[in-house]
Amino acid sequence: xxxxISSKQNFTREGLKKQFRLSEFLAEKIISSxxxxxxxxxxxxxxxxxKESLPIFSLGKESVKVEMQxxxxxxGDQPESYxxxxxxxxQPESYxxxxxxxxQPESYxxxxxxxxQPESYxxxxxxxxQPETYGDVQAxxxxxxxxxxxxxxxxxxxxxxxxxxxTPDWVPVSENPxxxxxxxxxxTLKVTIISMLIAGPIAILAALYTSCFASKRTKEIIKPIIExxxxxxxxxxxxxxxxxxxxxxxxxxxxxxxxxxxxxxxxMALAAIPIIYTxxxxxLSSIPxxxxxxxxxxxxxxxxxxxxxxxxxxxxxxFAALLLGVxxxxxxxxxxxxxxxxxxxxxxxxxxxxxxxxxTIGAEMAETVFGETHYSxxxxxxxxxxxxxxxxxALAEFYVKxxxxxKFQGK
Amino acid sequence: METTTTEMNSSLLSTQNKSSDLKGKLIVGATQLAVxxxxxxxxxxxxIIIYEGREKFSWEFISSFPTNGMTExxxxxxLIGTFIMVIVMSLAAVPFGTITAIYLTEYASxxxxxxxxxxxxxxTLAVVPxxxxxxxxxxxxxxxxxxxFDTAFNGGELRWGxxxxxxxxxxxxxxxLPVIIVSVEExxxxIPxxxxxxxxxxxxxxxxxxKNVVLPGSVSGIMTGTILAVSRxxxxxxxxxxxxxxxxxxxxxxxxxxxxxxxxxxxxxxATQSSDVEKxxxxxxxxxxxxxxxxxxxxxxxxxxxxxxxxxAK
Numbered sequence: 001x002x003x004x005i006s007s008k009q010n011f012t013r014e015g016l017k018k019q020f021r022l023s024e025f026l027a028e029k030i031i032s033s034x035x036x037x038x039x040x041x042x043x044x045x046x047x048x049x050x051k052e053s054l055p056i057f058s059l060g061k062e063s064v065k066v067e068m069q070x071x072x073x074x075x076g077d078q079p080e081s082y083x084x085x086x087x088x089x090x091q092p093e094s095y096x097x098x099x100x101x102x103x104q105p106e107s108y109x110x111x112x113x114x115x116x117q118p119e120s121y122x123x124x125x126x127x128x129x130q131p132e133t134y135g136d137v138q139a140x141x142x143x144x145x146x147x148x149x150x151x152x153x154x155x156x157x158x159x160x161x162x163x164x165x166x167t168p169d170w171v172p173v174s175e176n177p178x179x180x181x182x183x184x185x186x187x188t189l190k191v192t193i194i195s196m197l198i199a200g201p202i203a204i205l206a207a208l209y210t211s212c213f214a215s216k217r218t219k220e221i222i223k224p225i226i227e228x229x230x231x232x233x234x235x236x237x238x239x240x241x242x243x244x245x246x247x248x249x250x251x252x253x254x255x256x257x258x259x260x261x262x263x264x265x266x267x268m269a270l271a272a273i274p275i276i277y278t279x280x281x282x283x284l285s286s287i288p289x290x291x292x293x294x295x296x297x298x299x300x301x302x303x304x305x306x307x308x309x310x311x312x313x314x315x316x317x318x319f320a321a322l323l324l325g326v327x328x329x330x331x332x333x334x335x336x337x338x339x340x341x342x343x344x345x346x347x348x349x350x351x352x353x354x355x356x357x358x359x360t361i362g363a364e365m366a367e368t369v370f371g372e373t374h375y376s377x378x379x380x381x382x383x384x385x386x387x388x389x390x391x392x393x394a395l396a397e398f399y400v401k402x403x404x405x406x407k408f409q410g411k
Numbered sequence: 412m413e414t415t416t417t418e419m420n421s422s423l424l425s426t427q428n429k430s431s432d433l434k435g436k437l438i439v440g441a442t443q444l445a446v447x448x449x450x451x452x453x454x455x456x457x458x459i460i461i462y463e464g465r466e467k468f469s470w471e472f473i474s475s476f477p478t479n480g481m482t483e484x485x486x487x488x489x490l491i492g493t494f495i496m497v498i499v500m501s502l503a504a505v506p507f508g509t510i511t512a513i514y515l516t517e518y519a520s521x522x523x524x525x526x527x528x529x530x531x532x533x534x535t536l537a538v539v540p541x542x543x544x545x546x547x548x549x550x551x552x553x554x555x556x557x558x559x560f561d562t563a564f565n566g567g568e569l570r571w572g573x574x575x576x577x578x579x580x581x582x583x584x585x586x587x588l589p590v591i592i593v594s595v596e597e598x599x600x601x602i603p604x605x606x607x608x609x610x611x612x613x614x615x616x617x618x619x620x621x622k623n624v625v626l627p628g629s630v631s632g633i634m635t636g637t638i639l640a641v642s643r644x645x646x647x648x649x650x651x652x653x654x655x656x657x658x659x660x661x662x663x664x665x666x667x668x669x670x671x672x673x674x675x676x677x678x679x680x681x682a683t684q685s686s687d688v689e690k691x692x693x694x695x696x697x698x699x700x701x702x703x704x705x706x707x708x709x710x711x712x713x714x715x716x717x718x719x720x721x722x723x724a725k
Contacts, residue, residue: 027618028518032525034507035514038532038592041585048550049543202445209442222446224714229453231710232703233646234541235675239682239699240456243692270456273449303435324538331540333649334675338683358542358649365546365653370554382546386539393538397531 046386053380056165056373165377170344170355172364172374179377183344187261187354188330191340194265194350195272195329200322202269203276207318210277211284212306223281230274238338241267246339255351257341262350264340268332272325279324283317284310316403320396327392331385333358357381457703464700467693473701481659481681482691486698491663492576492671493705496651497641499580499667500587505637507584508591515592516599517621537589541649548582548654549574570668577667579655586650587640594639594713598632598720599625635716642709646702648675658684674702 167180210222246263253262287310295305311318336342341353342363361378368375475485511529519526558572565571602625610620648656657670658680664671681695682688688695 021616024616024618027621031510031514031518034510035519035529036525037507038511038536038588039528041588042532042535044551045539045543045547048555049546052546052550052554202448205442205445206449209439209446213439213442214446222450225453226446226449227714228707228710229449231642231646231706232456233648233675233706235646235648235678236460236699236703237456239678239695240460242682243695244459270452277449301435303438307438327538327540331542333540333542333652334679338679358540361542361546362649362652365549379546379550382543386543389538389540389543390535393535394531397534 042390046383046390049379049386050383053376053383055371055376056380165380168346170360172377173367177374179373181357181381183346184355184357184360184381186346186348187340187344188356188358190261190348190350190354191264191268191336191356192326192329194261195268196322196326198266199269199272199276199325199329203273203321203325204280204318206273207277207281207284208306208311210281212310213302226277227274229270230278232270234271234332234334235338237267237270238335241335241339253351257343257351257353259339259341259353260351261340261354264336264354264356265350267335267339268329271332271335272329275328276321276325279321280314280318283314283321286317287313316400320400323392323396327389330392331358331389332356333362337362357385361385460696460699460703463693464696464698467697468700472694472697476661477659481685482687482694486674486677486694486701488660488663489672489674489677489698490701492656493645493674495576495664495671496580496583496655496673497644499577500584500644501637501641503581504584504587504591504640505633508588508636508640509595509633511588512592512595512599513621513625516596517617517625533589533592536585537593541586541647542652544582544586544650545652545654547585548578548650552578552581553654574653574655574670575668576655576664576671579651579671579673582650582654583644583647586647587644590640590643591633591636594636594717595629595632597717598629598635601632601720601723602628631716631720635713635720638709638713638716642706642713645709646675646706648673648679651676674698674705678702 165179165181167178168182169178169180170183171178206222206226210219210226214222241263242259245267246258249263249266250258255262291309291313292305295309296302300308336356336359340356340359342355342359343353344355344360345352361382364374365378368378472485473490474487476487478484511533515526515529519529553572553574556571557578561568561570561572571577606624606628607620610624611617615623651673655670656673656676660670660672678695678698681691681698685691685695
């Protein structure tokens with residue numbers, strides 16, 4: 001009965017061996033290379049954000065070729081040309097016929113990178129010519145009265161950019177720009193702490209209620225509504241904070257600056273709550289049923305089970321949720337731009353304006369010129385943010401997962 | 412005998428409960444309060460924006476250009492710009508997201524290091540601050556790809572090496588990639604193993620099975636992912652701040668190398684850089700209302716589709 005079949009089909013080893021099909025092979029290769037793309041994107045983001053910030057590492061060490069916009073004309077006899085001139089070799093320049101006795105050799109520190117705009121000299125010439133000094137970096141070539149800048153600029157020239165980065169002054173656009181990141185760091189930390197103090201407890205308690213106390217029907221209503229908060233674009237939350245919340249809180253607390261770290265922190269809490277809520281809710285619900293049943297069987301009631309059994313067991317997951325919440329707040333741009341007041345102040349007062357890292361990038365990047373120090377510093381801040389959020393995510397992922405596995409498998 | 416033990420137990424429990432009853436009620440009350448606070452705040456925001464935006468909100472507002480230095484008129488170009496951006500973004504992100512999800516569910520083995528790396532990257536992409544994508548768009552798309560393209564093919568003439576709608580859309584597509592991957596992956600997982608095995612047993616190859624069995628079954632998942640991605644992309648502003656959004660344009664973008672106006676960006680500049688913030692308040696609230704309606708309704712649609720998929724899987 002079975003002999004005709006088996007004789008026709010060849011069930012030998014060679015017959016059953018997987019045949020090589022080109023289309024299959026190609027499909028698999030294409031699909032996995034597309035999947036590789038997401039890894040590549042992470043690397044590219046790091047490389048390109050970091051690459052643009054590289055110039056600040058070499059500042060003060062080597063001279064950089066000054067790139068020159070040739071387009072504009074100067075109101076003197078001869079347009080100056082900076083093209084290809086090594087900055088360190090710069091000689092005193094003559095402004096066609098308009099030289100006065102005050103004119104001194106301009107010192108272009110060997111650090112300049114931005115596009116020098118010849119138009120700016122036109123304006124200066126018409127007035128009394130004063131020694132112009134371009135210090136470490138020049139963000140605004142149009143600044144005219146910079147008589148006092150020379151001394152400080154010369155001093156700073158010898159310093160490397162790192163000394164500047166670790167000062168509190170963030171004054172990127174002036175004749176003597178300073179890029180101190182400390183006040184920005186303090187601003188960012190202030191906002192992050194305020195918003196996590198608000199968002200953390202509320203979101204975790206809400207998650208606890210949803211996963212332990214709410215009936216199934218309530219749960220099905222509550223969860224989508226809270227997750228709806230995640231669908232609010234951050235610009236909408238920022239707008240709401242700027243227009244409504246700022247005034248509301250000022251009426252209550254009566255502080256001076258309408259936009260401040262507190263308003264920004266509360267608004268960012270709104271953005272962080274859905275993230276913390278969703279992840280901790282997942283963590284709480286994924287606690288094995290045996291845990292709760294054992295606790296209930298031992299005579300503990302619902303809240304005791306929830307508080308002393310479920311919550312501690314889900315701690316790693318909740319910790320991960322908080323980490324991701326911090327990551328979200330730390331890098332939040334639009335809310336920070338709109339609701340924190342954007343003043344880089346060194347102060348511990350939560351009711352004063354602050355400026356965060358992300359908001360600084362968002363506010364200033366559009367005005368910088370490709371290649372100048374300000375541009376590089378902003379990219380440097382970007383790399384810091386990227387590394388920070390990458391680290392937080394890695395921590396949340398590996399540390400927490402390892403802990404969870406250890407806990408539930410009893411290893 | 413039995414009754415006495417239960418009695419004893421219950422009396423023990425009740426005395427114990429009396430002391431901890433209040434504590435329990437407080438804790439449950441606190442958790443409940445947290446939930447209702449969140450929901451109340453959500454509805455207050457929604458309510459205030461609807462209330463303040465309602466007078467200006469009309470068809471005319473949606474379909475007309477801003478006039479008089481953006482202090483009057485509508486938001487038509489911002490709306491169209493947002494639409495074009497999310498369409499280009501979806502065209503880029505959906506295929507890549509879907510294929511990555513197919514790799515993760517169909518091809519990757521449990522122990523594969525590569526698949527673990529892909530998963531980790533996807534999750535990292537989801538938590539990278541949106542402003543970083545903006546920086547990346549500027550550094551990679553505009554300065555590297557665009558300028559490189561210009562010098563190679565346009566003879567140095569500036570066309571692609573500047574902010575435009577294409578670079579903004581591509582930047583946004585990176586941001587929304589994880590949203591799509593997660594949704595599609597979830598949908599693929601709901602397709603029963605038996606279907607795949609039946610197809611393979613009938614002699615179909617792996618790719619044929621994916622193409623003819625798995626993918627048709629996950630169309631709704633791909634749709635959910637796309638809708639969620641569009642909703643996210645329509646609302647994000649930080650990535651396009653310096654990759655293509657324009658303050659004001661008198662015309663609609665005619666090609667991919669044009670800048671564009673965007674709803675979220677429009678709200679931002681109207682609220683912070685407008686010449687007369689007080690006067691344009693109704694316009695700002697109405698624009699916010701339009702954006703909110705757009706993103707929230709898309710989200711509701713996605714949630715409905717998703718819950719349907721989940722029910723089918725059960």
